[in-house]
Each structure stands twice: as C-alpha cells, then as structure tokens.
Amino acid sequence: MLTNRAKVVVKKELSWSERIYLPAILQGMLITFSHLFKRTPTIKYPEQKREFSPVYRGQHVLKRDESGAERCTACGLCAVSCPAEAITMDAAERKKGEEHLYREEKYARIYEINMLRCIFCGLCEEACPKEAIFLTDRIVPSSFTRGEEIFGKDKLVEPVDAPIDVSARQTNDVLEFKKNKKFYHNLTFNDRQIR
Amino acid sequence: MDPILYTILLCVIVFGISLGAAAYMTWGERKLAAVLQDRVGPSRAGPFGLLQPIADGIKMIFKEEMIPTHSNRWLFVLGPCFFMLTACMTSVVIPWGSGLTINDTFYRMQVTDINIGLLYLLGVVSIGVYGIMIGGWASNNKYSLLGALRASSQMISYEVAMGLSLIALVMTTGTLQLGEIVRQQDGGFANVVYQPLGFLIFLICAFAETNRAPFDLPETESELVGGFHTEYSSMKLGFFLFAEYINMFISSAVMATLYFGGYNFPFQHELGLEGNALAIVQSLVFMLKISGFIFLFMWIRWTLPRFRYDQLMNLGWKILLPLALANIFITGLVMFFSGKLG
Numbered sequence: 420m421l422t423n424r425a426k427v428v429v430k431k432e433l434s435w436s437e438r439i440y441l442p443a444i445l446q447g448m449l450i451t452f453s454h455l456f457k458r459t460p461t462i463k464y465p466e467q468k469r470e471f472s473p474v475y476r477g478q479h480v481l482k483r484d485e486s487g488a489e490r491c492t493a494c495g496l497c498a499v500s501c502p503a504e505a506i507t508m509d510a511a512e513r514k515k516g517e518e519h520l521y522r523e524e525k526y527a528r529i530y531e532i533n534m535l536r537c538i539f540c541g542l543c544e545e546a547c548p549k550e551a552i553f554l555t556d557r558i559v560p561s562s563f564t565r566g567e568e569i570f571g572k573d574k575l576v577e578p579v580d581a582p583i584d585v586s587a588r589q590t591n592d593v594l595e596f597k598k599n600k601k602f603y604h605n606l607t608f609n610d611r612q613i614r
Numbered sequence: 615m616d617p618i619l620y621t622i623l624l625c626v627i628v629f630g631i632s633l634g635a636a637a638y639m640t641w642g643e644r645k646l647a648a649v650l651q652d653r654v655g656p657s658r659a660g661p662f663g664l665l666q667p668i669a670d671g672i673k674m675i676f677k678e679e680m681i682p683t684h685s686n687r688w689l690f691v692l693g694p695c696f697f698m699l700t701a702c703m704t705s706v707v708i709p710w711g712s713g714l715t716i717n718d719t720f721y722r723m724q725v726t727d728i729n730i731g732l733l734y735l736l737g738v739v740s741i742g743v744y745g746i747m748i749g750g751w752a753s754n755n756k757y758s759l760l761g762a763l764r765a766s767s768q769m770i771s772y773e774v775a776m777g778l779s780l781i782a783l784v785m786t787t788g789t790l791q792l793g794e795i796v797r798q799q800d801g802g803f804a805n806v807v808y809q810p811l812g813f814l815i816f817l818i819c820a821f822a823e824t825n826r827a828p829f830d831l832p833e834t835e836s837e838l839v840g841g842f843h844t845e846y847s848s849m850k851l852g853f854f855l856f857a858e859y860i861n862m863f864i865s866s867a868v869m870a871t872l873y874f875g876g877y878n879f880p881f882q883h884e885l886g887l888e889g890n891a892l893a894i895v896q897s898l899v900f901m902l903k904i905s906g907f908i909f910l911f912m913w914i915r916w917t918l919p920r921f922r923y924d925q926l927m928n929l930g931w932k933i934l935l936p937l938a939l940a941n942i943f944i945t946g947l948v949m950f951f952s953g954k955l956g
C-alpha cells in the first residue's frame with residue numbers, strides 16, 4: 420500500500436431496504452431536485468462574453484507601423500512555421516510612391532489565413548521577424564460557407580484609424596526574449612537548418 | 615345544442631388540449647432536463663424558448679421523408695399512425711371537470727362516461743403497443759425489430775400487474791365507471807389513501823407502459839440506435855415521439871383520476887364557490903395534478919439510469935405481480951372484516 424488510497428472491497432448482501440430500491444431512488448431524486456435551485460454556469464455567448472486572458476490566442480491581426488505602413492514583408496517565415504499549413508501569401512515589389520503603404524521594399528500582395536485549418540498555436544507570431552503578425556483576443560466569427568473562413572488582407576490587416584492593441588502579447592520581456600539567439604526558436608529559418 | 619354535435623366539439627377540444635399539452639411537454643422536458651443538469655435549455659425561440667415546440671414541429675415536417683426499400687411500405691406508414699391513434703383514444707373517458715351549466719343546459723366535461731371506462735382504458739392501452747410492433751417489424755431492421763420485441767414483451771409483462779392493481783381499486787370503489795370513481799372521492803379521502811400499494815404498482819407500471827425511463831428499453835439509444843423508430847424520419851418519427859408525450863399526459867390524467875381524486879380537491883365545498891365557478895376551479899386543479907405527475911415522470915427520467923432487461927422482467931413478474939396479488943388479497947380481507955363486503 421504505497422498511497423494509502425487502496426480501498427478494501429466488501430461484497431456484502433444488500434439489506435432489505437436496499438433491495439427494494441425505493442429509498443435509494445428517493446435519495447437520488449432529492450439530489451436531482453436540489454439542482455433545480457442551483458445557478459447555471461452557462462455563458463450565453465453573443466450577449467454575454469467570457470472574460471479572456473490577456474494573452475488569449477484568437478483571430479490574427481497584421482500590424483501596421485507607427486506611420487501606418489504595413490509591417491509584413493512577405494518573408495514567408497510564418498507560413499513555414501505554421502504546423503497547420505494555414506497561411507499562404509503572394510509577394511510583390513513595392514513601387515515608387517508606395518512607401519507610406521508598405522514599410523519594406525517587398526510586401527504581401529495576397530496574404531491569406533485559412534481559419535478552418537489554423538489551430539491558433541501562435542507559432543506564426545513567434546516566427547515573424549518584423550513584428551507584423553499577432554494573435555488577438557477576438558473570436559473568429561462563424562460563417563455559413565467554408566470560403567468565408569479564408570481570411571484575406573481585408574480582414575487581417577488592422578485598420579489605419581483603429582489600431583488593435585497587442586501590447587499584452589508584445590511586452591518588453593517578450594521583445595527581449597525574442598532577440599536572444601540562444602534559443603532555438605528565435606533563430607531565423609536558415610540558421611535553424613544549419614544547426 | 616345537439617348532443618352529437620356537442621360530443622364532436624368536446625372531442626376536438628379534448629384532442630386539442632392533449633396535443634397542445636404534449637407539445638409543451640416536449641418543451642418542459644427539455645427545460646427541466648436542462649435545469650436538473652445545471653444547463654439553460656431551449657431559450658432562443660421566443661421568450662424562455664416557448665416557441666421551441668413550433669420550431670421543432672416545423673423542422674420535423676420539412677425533414678426528408680425516407681421509407682427504406684426493404685421495408686413493408688404499407689405497414690411502415692401504418693405503425694406511427696396507429697400509435698398516435700391509440701394515444702389519442704384514451705382521452706375520451708377521462709372526466710376533465712364536473713361540467714358547466716349555461717342557460718339551464720348542462721354541458722358535461724367528459725366525452726363519454728361509459729360504465730366500463732376502466733376496461734376501455736386498459737384495452738386501448740394494450741393495443742397501443744401494436745403501433746410500435748408494426749412499425750418495428752415493418753422497418754426490416756434488426757434494431758427496430760429488437761426494440762419492437764422489447765416493447766411488446768415489456769407491455770405484456772407490466773399490463774398484468776397494472777390490471778391486477780386496478781382490480782383492488784375496483785373492489786373498493788365497486789365500479790368501472792371513471793366519472794363515478796371521481797364522484798366517490800368527493801368529500802372523503804382520495805383513493806390513494808385506501809390503495810397506497812396499488813398506486814405504487816400502478817405508477818411503476820405506468821412508467822413501463824409509456825416507455826419512459828427507467829423503462830425505456832424499446833428505444834435504448836446506447837444499444838439499439840433508436841429502437842423501434844431507428845428507420846423512421848420526418849413526421850413519422852415525430853408521431854412516435856409525440857405520441858409518447860400524449861401517452862404520458864394521459865397516464866398522468868388517469869393516475870390523478872383514479873388515485874388522487876380527479877378534479878376534486880380538499881375542502882372544495884367550503885370555499886363558497888358555486889356551480890360554474892367551482893367547476894372551472896376544479897378543472898384547473900385537475901390540470902395542476904396532471905402537471906404534478908408529468909413533473910414526476912420527467913424528474914425520474916433525469917434521475918434514474920435504465921434497467922437491464924433481466925431486471926425489468928424480474929421486477930415485472932417476480933415482484934410487481936405477487937405484490938399486486940397480495941394487494942388484492944389484503945384489500946379483500948380488510949373489506950371482509952370491516953363489513954364492507956355485501
């Protein structure tokens with residue numbers, strides 16, 4: 420007896436009152452009856468919302484920088500790191516006069532995340548060298564067709580006038596941590612292959 | 615009013631009430647199940663989900679209707695119709711109230727007060743299983759057939775005990791007429807005081823006859839997929855499910871009538887109500903009693919696990935049957951020694 424949790428099983432004859440079941444049935448009915456007065460823990464979703472942890476991993480956002488230009492440079496690291504292969508993108512070269520739109524010379528012309536494939540692991544966020552993609556505490560809305568669940572840039576890029584706060588996921592600690600090349604997952608893709 | 619016309623009208627009203635009650639029992643069942651399990655239950659269709667039965671009905675009607683190729687088409691359709699028919703038929707002998715007097719004409723609130731009402735009731739209840747039997751057999755599916763077989767053997771086993779428990783009641787009341795049984799309980803004690811054991815047996819048998827948990831072996835989801843209605847879809851399935859609720863409603867009414875004084879309630883004549891007002895209050899009290907039994911049905915369903923098949927048969931033949939016989943014997947003895955016997 421290592422844990423003291425072993426229980427000696429006694430096979431005893433049922434007493435008369437146990438054999439007619441009725442007392443036991445009444446006991447059970449009283450238990451269920453007491454539940455009539457218990458509070459239901461249900462959260463009625465669209466009207467009520469559960470409180471989220473600040474680091475909840477929900478629908479992604481593609482961030483803009485301080486001047487409002489898209490940060491993503493279509494390097495593809497997020498797509499490579501994605502275990503669910505949910506991300507696809509198509510890169511394009513920045514033209515003259517588009518500097519206010521895209522921060523780097525190369526940008527993502529098309530950037531799509533298939534929300535039905537995504538498992539919200541957050542590896543894309545971890546892989547991104549440009550601090551461009553983040554997961555937010557928004558719930559991905561349901562839809563009637565599968566096509567609607569493939570989110571393009573129209574749904575992913577944050578609006579210029581309404582930036583989405585990701586400071587909870589991007590604390591200074593996190594930024595420091597991401598710079599530290601000692602950790603395998605902070606290496607860029609090519610470095611990882613060499614090791 | 616023409617008596618025949620009035621009877622037809624009364625039939626329509628009684629059917630309407632039992633169908634409406636059954637519809638809202640489906641809502642009540644889901645709501646109660648939810649509350650007993652600390653959930654919310656139907657709450658989206660209308661306030662408190664009160665329109666849920668209508669939504670369910672519409673859904674059932676618009677589902678695709680499928681008749682399996684290897685089934686016996688004619689019997690396959692007949693099954694649910696028959697089940698529904700017998701479920702509705704029992705309601706005609708139940709006295710829903712003492713009757714109204716309008717413009718010096720007496721309007722009774724019982725479709726027919728035949729003097730063999732109790733026998734009629736037992737007869738209709740026992741042909742009720744034919745619907746299940748026919749439907750389960752015609753489906754040409756082993757699960758359906760097993761469910762149907764279980765249903766019929768269960769019905770036969772429990773009908774014996776049920777009939778015997780009623781015999782003791784007939785001995786004390788001396789009549790088979792339901793209206794008379796109710797009138798006898800006016801003023802005195804309800805029959806349950808004289809027949810507690812008989813009532814218990816009848817209650818258990820009523821659970822078994824309506825295929826309710828813990829006796830829902832004919833449709834055990836865990837072993838027989840859906841039991842006798844595995845192959846049914848659309849409104850034919852709806853009929854089966856719906857008829858179960860009508861059965862439940864009617865057996866609650868029967869129990870209230872036979873053992874709990876029907877529409878009578880204690881001190882009803884001391885209230886100062888007369889005639890029609892009293893009759894209406896009585897009918898409402900009757901509905902309250904029925905609701906109480908329905909609550910009991912649902913409460914038990916969400917408390918007890920299902921019996922095993924051998925336990926079911928043991929209970930029926932080895933416990934309830936001897937108990938019912940003993941009940942008759944004791945009733946006879948008591949009546950003999952108290953000098954009530956002729």
Ligand code: SF4
Nearest residue numbers: 501537538540541543
């Ligand atoms: S959260 Fe994970 S699964 Fe979803 S897109 Fe990012 S890497 Fe892929």
Ligand code: SF4
Nearest residue numbers: 491492494495497547
């Ligand atoms: S890793 Fe970042 S910068 Fe690279 S493609 Fe993905 S989101 Fe854009």
